[in-house]
Amino acid sequence: MKVNVKKLAPAAKLPAYGSAHAAGADLFACEAAEIPAGETRFVRTGIAVELPAGTVGLIYARSGLACKQDLAPANKVGVIDCDYRGEIIVALHNHGRALRTIAAGDRIAQLVIAPCYTGEFTETDELSATVRGAGGFGSTGMR
Numbered sequence: 001m002k003v004n005v006k007k008l009a010p011a012a013k014l015p016a017y018g019s020a021h022a023a024g025a026d027l028f029a030c031e032a033a034e035i036p037a038g039e040t041r042f043v044r045t046g047i048a049v050e051l052p053a054g055t056v057g058l059i060y061a062r063s064g065l066a067c068k069q070d071l072a073p074a075n076k077v078g079v080i081d082c083d084y085r086g087e088i089i090v091a092l093h094n095h096g097r098a099l100r101t102i103a104a105g106d107r108i109a110q111l112v113i114a115p116c117y118t119g120e121f122t123e124t125d126e127l128s129a130t131v132r133g134a135g136g137f138g139s140t141g142m143r
Contacts, residue, residue: 005049008047012028026107031043032103034102035092037098037099048085049088049111053082054082054116059080059088065108065109071108073091082116092109
């Protein structure tokens with residue numbers, strides 16, 4: 001699938017897959033940033049994307065960055081709507097106890113492009129019955 005990418009900053013890098021079968025394409029910082037312990041900083045990628053209609057861009061943590069550097073997207077999963085044309089900015093949160101430094105060119109998150117359906121919401125007085133019913137928050141693991 002073709003995805004147009006516009007560079008908004010000279011240091012910007014296009015998203016890149018780490019392997020032939022990677023689900024997520026790495027996103028890169030286009031400038032340095034310092035993230036103090038327990039704080040969140042907006043890290044610019046310097047790119048904007050044109051996602052195909054019917055898709056969504058999902059921004060996820062990079063496992064190595066999250067596990068080794070304690071850095072992950074503050075909103076857990078970022079959502080890029082297919083009609084958004086602004087810069088992709090990743091809100092990175094430092095879950096650790098030490099200052100973390102991001103350099104321009106560092107991989108900071110990954111972008112997964114997925115199909116996205118739009119629902120037509122209709123009000124009703126009754127919903128269909130299921131075995132699960134209204135059970136939530138761990139109710140399926142209880143016996």
